[in-house]
Amino acid sequence: MGLTILIAVFVLGLVIGIPVAVTLGLSSLCYLLVMGLPPVVMPQKMYAGMDVFVLLSIPGFILAGNLMNRGGITERIIRFANSLVGWIRGGLGLTNVGASMLFGGITGTAVADAASIGGVMIPGMKKAGYPADFSAAVTAASSTVGPIIPPSVPMIIVGALSGISVGKMFLAGAIPGILMGFAMMITTYLIARRKRFPKQAWQGVGEIGRSFAGAFWAIAMTGIILYGLLSGIATPTETAVVASLYAMAVGVLIYRELPLRAIPGIVIDSAVSASGILILVGFANVFGWILVSERIPQAIAAAVLSFTDNKFVVIIIVNILLLFVGMFMETIAALIILFVPLLTLAQAVGIDPLHFATFAVLNLMIGLTTPPLGVCLFVCAGIARQxxxxxxxAIIPFIITNISILLLVSYVPALATWLPSIVLQ
Known part of the structure; x- marks a missing residue:
């Protein structure tokens, strides 16, 4: 009875448009009341879910990204990417993808990428003669690279849930993220050639050098983050703090586009964004605890294993499930609710946990661009006024491309596990 109430309230909340965090909390509270459990269980489990040291890195990375964005990073990264590929047919589309790859390596969140890059690139592409729907589509699709290329907020969540090293998670996402970015560039180029999109004049090697010099301090932030993690001299949380201080120093002292009076407002905005994520983590932990107490992970594993114990079939089942869930549910909530049950299933058929975690995150990132609730899709459509x-x-070719990369990563484990194995031994 209690489980039925839990699922019914949760589904109803999603259908009528209640925020996911509130829906998780409300459905969990209904379960506790129906089952006669003391309501004090909810704050206890919420606190237990949020009381994980590595989660403190999330506010730090969000703050670092916001400081760098306000401090002039977006325009410099776009200029550098444009100097490299802007002269090719559909060059602004290629620049859009390239900028997202660079920018995502700083913010770690897809929505921040979509809003920041989209706010500059979508109007610029429309002005240059690109269709508005294509401009929005390529921006939304490329923004999903951000949480794959390190650093990555979803990867941090997965590390907290599973105990997998966050450093390994970051490295595991590097090759799939780069593959995803280059695959979208190829898709953009093919569409541009077919539809005769414009291209810019070659600006010369000098412009590449000048634009790289301008973007160097921004791009170097990714190197600082990875060095701090991989060298072992700093935890993810400490690395996030260093990244925030670095971002503030670059914005104030080097780029000189970040006024000191703006910093308190940026800190407050970052705190609000981070608190939204952590509240979601807390409520989702209560929901997940209920599922575990009802032995749902074991039931899912038993149901699938009764059908097949073939690893390759299980991978496709998991992919289909996560793609479907990603269409309707926010990424972090989906990870907290489903990751542990599905990891149990994956390990039962011999899938490496690091490999599984990588293609699970990649899967849910694609969901950010799929209707009906793809957040990045809505953000970019709003910017493009479409x-x-x-x-x-317009985004369908990019979704097909990204699913192709997803299947490649799913069935070639080395794409996720090779880099961590040689760097972190």
Whole structure:
């Protein structure tokens, strides 16, 4: 009875548009009341879910990204990417993807990428003669690279849930993220050639050098983050703090586009964003505890294993499930609720936990661009001032491309496990 109430309230909340965090909390509270459990269990489990040291890195990385963005990073990264690929047919589309790859390596969140890069690139592409729906589609699709290339907020969540090293998680996402970015560049180029999108004049090697010099301090932030983690001299939380201080120093002293009076507002905005994520983590932990107490992970594993114990079949089942869930549920909530049960299943058929974690995150990132609730899709359609339908049509080739990379990563474990194995032995 209690489980039925839990699922019914949760589904109803999603259908009528209640925020996911509130829906998780409300459905969990209904379960506790129906089962006669003391309501004090909810704050206890919420606190237990949030009281994980590595989660403190999330506010730090969000703050670092916001400081760098306000301090002039977006325009410099776009200029550098444009100097490299802007002269090719559809060059601004290629620049869009390249900028997302660079920018995502700083913020770690897809929505921040979509809003920041999209705010500059979408109007610029429209002005240069690109269709508005394509401009929004390529921005939304490329923004999903951010949480794959390190650092990555979803990877931090997975590390906290599973005990997998966050450093290993970051490295595991590097090759899939780069593959995803280059695959979208190829897709962009093919579409641009077919539709005769414009291209810019070659600006010369000098412009590459000048733009790289301008973007160097921004790009170097990714190196600092990875060095801190991989060298072992700093935890993810300490690395996030260093990244925030670095971002503030670069914005104030080097780029000189970050006024000191703006910093308190940026800190407050970052705190609000981070608190939203952590509240979601807390409520999702209560929901997940209920599922575990009802032995749902074991039931899922038993149901699938009764059908097949073939590792390759299980991978495709998991991919289909996560792609479907990603269409309707926020990424972090989906990870907290489903990751542990599905990891139990994956390990039962011999899938490496690091490999599984990588393609699970990649899967849910694709969900950010799929209707009906793809957040990045809505953000970019809003910036482009386009109805959702034409943007959905325009993004279909990119979704197909990203699913192709997902399948490649799913069935070639070395793409996720090779780099961590040689760097972190």
């Amino acid at each position: 109805p959702l339908t034409p943007v959905v049509r």
